[in-house]
Amino acid sequence: MSWANIVNNKLRSALTMLGIVIGVASIIALITIVQGATGAITDEISSLGANILTVQARGTPLKPGLSANDLDRLEAIADVRGVSPTISGYVSVSHRDKVLEAMVQGKNELYFRERPVQISAGRAINALDVDGANRVAVIGSDIARELFYGQNPLGRSLRIGGSTYTVVGLLAPSGGFALGSTNKAVFIPYTAAMKTLGVRTVSSVEVHMADVARADEIIGQVEAVLLESFNYREQAYSIFNMQDALDVMKDVTRILSLLLAGIASISLVVGGIGIMNMMLVSVTERTTEIGLRKALGAEPVQIQIQFLTESVILSLGGGLAGIVMGLLIACAGSWFIGIPFRFSATTVIAAVGFSAVVGVLFGWMPARKASRLNPIDALRHV
Amino acid sequence: MQEILRLKDIVKCYRLGGQEQVVLDNVNLTICRGDFIAILGPSGAGKSTLMNIIGCLDVPTGGRYILGGRDVAAMTEAQLARVRNREIGFVFQSFQLLPRLNALENVELPLIYAGLPRRRRRELALAVLERVGLQDKVYNYPNQLSGGQQQRVAIARSLVTDPALILADEPTGALDQKTGQQIMALFQELNADGRTVVVITHDAQVAGYARKILRIVDGRLFPGEVDLAGQREHIDVLG
Known part of the structure; x- marks a missing residue:
């Protein structure tokens, strides 16, 4: 009806x-x-790892950032799988007559192991590169196209700042929406980056936790290390937990x-x-x-x-x-x-x-x- | 004879502009099984009001209405609906068929409210449509039927629940004389089958088909003569 x-x-x-x-x-x-x-x-964000703590060190007038010793102490905390420092700077990158400005990021081997970065050719940065501060670079697909158009970039030289590097790896093109893609990235060993960029201390480091369930404890211990390192000045550093962000x-x-x-x-x-x-x-x-x-x-x-x-x-x-x-x-x-x-x-x-x-x-x-x-x-x- | 309903000192008043108007004045009426009664009166005499009260569409201001042994005044709205559904079959002057439903569906309508299953509804509706001679028009829509046929559908609808009383309000009012006579003849047949019929009309010739005529004048009910000749009576004698 x-x-x-x-x-x-x-x-x-x-x-x-x-x-x-x-x-x-x-x-x-x-x-x-x-x-x-x-x-x-x-x-x-989750794919970047909910198990990562990001430590930003602003430093004190006497100590601008974290020393190698501090990194060792962070790495020694129980249930920390490793630490991955970042030394980055926006510098000119060139090959022959082609020059461009790029975000150069100094990383260690852990970064390539923990992050979902895909190497399409060549190899990633390894522990030997980091220890020896080797001047090797892994570059994104956009950088490769712009600097080495039509040729294989592997083994070729790349000038970063004032130093000459060798391209050892190529990154696969990536999507990425929130945090940008790695297509325009230039990765080098962080030890080499410290020299090239003239930086003596580390101001940004990721702490990879082995057990996310114990995040609070680990954060406490990281804080203890940082407090001691920066002479008990709390404002000298900050810890960012990915899970909190989520x-x-x-x-x-x-x-x-x-x-x-x-x-x-x-x-x-x-x-x-x-x-x-x-x-x-x-x-x-x-x-x-x-x-x-x-x-x-x-x-x-x-x-x-x-x-x-x-x-x-x-x-x-x-x-x-x-x-x-x-x-x-x-x-x-x-x-x-x-x-x-x-x-x-x-x-x-x-x-x-x-x-x-x-x-x-x-x-x-x-x-x-x-x-x-x-x-x-x-x-x-x- | 078995009594179906009894009106006792029924009074109905309307208040029109602060003035009380008596429409029904101490009406007494008993209807028994098998009766064929015509209530004859000019317009404004209270015919429709009386029909509404008998049909449980309206409630009296005073007096008692006993239907099937029960006092109508004590019934709830839902009980009244049930009475209208089971005890009374209405036939209206303007047929009142739903234009979007065909003859069969129109006849089935009261059975829907009676809560019968589809198959049983169809069975009963077809039987009464056959009774009124429309077995070959069951799927026609009202606008595909003549006035007389539409009124037959309406009569079938009034029969379908097998009510105690068929209440027809000016059933020939919208029909030509010949068709009207056929409809009244149908009521006579139904009465001969044992059904109780009450026809309300202003037309003495229509009333002549009934076995008993009651006249209503100014809200009062009087017994009338049976008009065997079927000729027009002069109702103003009593007015």
């Missing part, structure tokens, strides 16, 4: 549904895109999702009012029918159910169309922004539930009005 009325007022039903379609589509699209983006970012990230995106969903819900409410409006018109139009049904023995509650069913069908239909449309928008949007498209079943189920609730909520008043019509007045209508 409810269905027949919807079919008989196709255009009106479609227009009424449109409000719900737009509301649900915008919620689905926004949440899917936000979740896709945060998923991509958190995945990337947690903050998740909080932020949760709030963002809720906020966006809240804004999009406004359009759903507007759509609901549209349904209520149509249902009220429908009740008025069908006064005689309602009166007749009552005369034939329909109880008020049966009339009410008939009209409620109608509005729930409308809103649910709109909701389903909105989900399809929202997912299409999200798919196109993700592709356009360049983030992965992630289908979230929870969001879809919530949208279906929400549109059904809108149908009941906004259909309630018209349905009640219909059920309370006096059959005599209703039949006299004609």
